[in-house]
Amino acid sequence: MGNAQKKFPGRGDGGPQTEDKPPSTAKKAQTKRGSSEKGSYQGANLAKDQGQVNEFQRNGSYAGDQTRPSSSGTDSSRPDVPVDSGALPPAIARLKSQGNELFKSGQFSEALLKYTQAINDFTEAEIDSPGDLSILFSNRAACFLKDGNCSDCIQDSTRALELQPFSVKPLLRRAMAYESLERYRQAYVDYKTVLQIDSGVQSANDSVNRITRLLRDQDGLSWREKLPEIPAVPLSAQQNRWEGTSANCEQTQQKAKESGGSKPVQDTGKKTEALFLSCKQEGNDFVKRGQYKDAHGKYTECLKLKSSECAIYTNRALCNLKLNQYEEAKQDCDSALQLEPSNMKAFYRRAMAHKGLQNYAYCMDDLKEVLRLDPKVAEAEKELQEAAELLSKQSVAPDSQEKQRETIQIQELTDAYEFGQALNAVKSKEDVAACAKLLCSVEPENLPSLMSNKLEVDNFTIIIQALDSHLLQKDPKLVYRHLVYLHEAERFKMVSLQLGKTEREQVKQLFDHLSKVESAQFTSDDVQNLAKHYLF
Structure with a gap:
């Protein structure tokens, strides 16, 4: 003092x-x-x-x-x-x-x-x-x-x-x-x-x-x-939440008695906690029996009752991995790490999700974090070596990558999961040109539903770069239409608030360039009005 x-x-x-x-x-x-x-x-x-x-x-x-x-x-x-x-x-x-x-x-x-x-x-x-x-x-x-x-x-x-x-x-x-x-x-x-x-x-x-x-x-x-x-x-x-709920119920019961109510309000706090523990145990039992889809459902019920327990997210992430739902597994691990930033299971399972998404660089980052927390995890050491080999093969096969990009361009993507996988792939390689081709493969009005809840700062940034440096000269109308619909994505406002100075400058630069384009489809006033959604 x-x-x-x-x-x-x-x-x-x-x-x-x-x-x-x-x-x-x-x-x-x-x-x-x-x-x-x-x-x-x-x-x-x-x-x-x-x-x-x-x-x-x-x-x-x-x-x-x-x-x-x-x-x-x-x-x-x-x-x-x-x-x-x-x-x-x-x-x-x-x-x-x-x-x-x-x-x-x-x-x-x-x-x-x-x-x-x-x-x-x-x-x-x-x-x-x-x-x-x-x-x-x-x-x-x-x-x-x-x-x-x-x-x-x-x-x-x-x-x-x-x-x-x-x-x-x-x-x-x-x-x-x-x-x-x-x-x-x-x-x-x-x-x-x-x-x-x-x-x-x-x-x-x-x-x-x-x-x-x-x-x-x-x-x-x-x-x-x-x-x-x-x-x-x-x-x-965190138990004060349940105690607080119980206390509120007791107060409500007292008020009901004073007002002449005949039935006391049940103690929903204790009932909710008991139901949560029951669902969690059922989910654990399903996992032991290899019934991962059923376990996934039980863990989802748990999170509806109580969204603050890290273990439920890591458990459901395991189920998602077993069901080959890699993007969902990654999101669960992200949620777990928000609650417990040093949770080793979350880092390891997110690494496996990145591996399934072929994001080998991110996979290696998470495995290194696991080994930093506990250098004796032999499985993480083995997976790290394998991820390094996969990343090496990926980097020396540009022809196959180019074929994959062309496939994306030929077939219009309408599935949110496939779009999310493709976007993660171009983001992990920081391949702005591939992102531009990906954007050409989707209809702008479908962009909000394709992004769903997957919009993050890194995704947003590479989309802005692709629109400005690759698509603006070729098809300014497409750029304008993408910008019209992009701000309707689910997490857009949250991501906008997290943008740093550099990212905001990139957005401003894109709108400056777009406002100078002469087009029959939009005017400079239209661009300025649209920019208000991005630059607030």
Whole structure:
């Protein structure tokens, strides 16, 4: 905490800090706090990236915030109150309550003093209630954040997380402080951790999208490689969703009783969890018997009930591999890695999906990641060698590749799966000319359905390059028609938000070139109006 006990920021204006406590009291508080922070919580991992990044303990459970996360988001600006603060002596509980009231009235510096006194008294009393102490640190972090003292907000939020790992509010507060200090990588990690705990926290979703654009502009296409490790949130930390559902049901039952209702509302949270576990077990049993199609159906039912468990995605990916549904297997692995960025099964199974799609370079990348996580995986070593040989054969057979491209051009593609495979093939080779031929083989009005949910930044970028550098001179009308329909694809808006500075320049260049073309089918005004869908 540094000098947090000595100086407190002015209210809301980030102005001069003033001495608010007698020096002896401040010194004593600082000493006690320093000793407590060297206790049994030094197991938190540390990562280095533009300074010190505090990781969280991975074996704790989520509890202790005033409000549970919900689909409407979590208000990180409000002070936390424990579900049961019975462990607090009356004097400390009174200090905390006074701090809460001062915070609500906007008196952040005064609230900070109350929380600080409560923390000091709590430590001196040697109370064994880490959840209550975590909330006091989280509340004081909120005061620091309101007063613009981001460094102390980060330290208090980290202390709260050491005491009560994977609590949403201190994670959000620390993320906001990191973002204010332009430490975007650390902020991204905290926001992503929040979304693992509860994907419905809208402020975290918005912030991830915003920071993704900043990092792409700052670090280019390799921005993910420079991120600190995103901690994997254990299932126990996500159980608050089911508890929250159960609590809501109890409230609904009470309201039904008060209004004279005859039948109580069933506890849908427990029923949903039980149904989820049953479907998962049935899916596992089908896999053991080699009935992969039936298992696939059960895992799909699981995801409808609960979309936050990584193992369901990797299990369904295995089924997709066995059914030769390689693109679907890749998508499942992508979803799993969003939840657990270091999941070895997801990397290995995505590598097998890339192998099935003949994307051998991407296959090798994923296998290398598996071996980085565990160098002893002999199967990955064997597959890596085989992928390297296949890639070598692929690169020395240009004639066969050219024949394959000609086949694509001759026969119009109307199947989304085949189109996805062909697009992935040209993307993996970064073959813009082949992409142009692929675009010539499809009707523009079919493009949104052919893209389905497969539109990604890399796909979008190579399409724009193909339209500009290969098709514009030959057939500007076709380019215009493709652009008319491309923005109707399912993931277009999401991809547009993720474009970096370089990609946006390529899009702008394409529309600049197209606006200079004289055509009976479209005017420069038509092009400018169309550009608004792409350049917003």
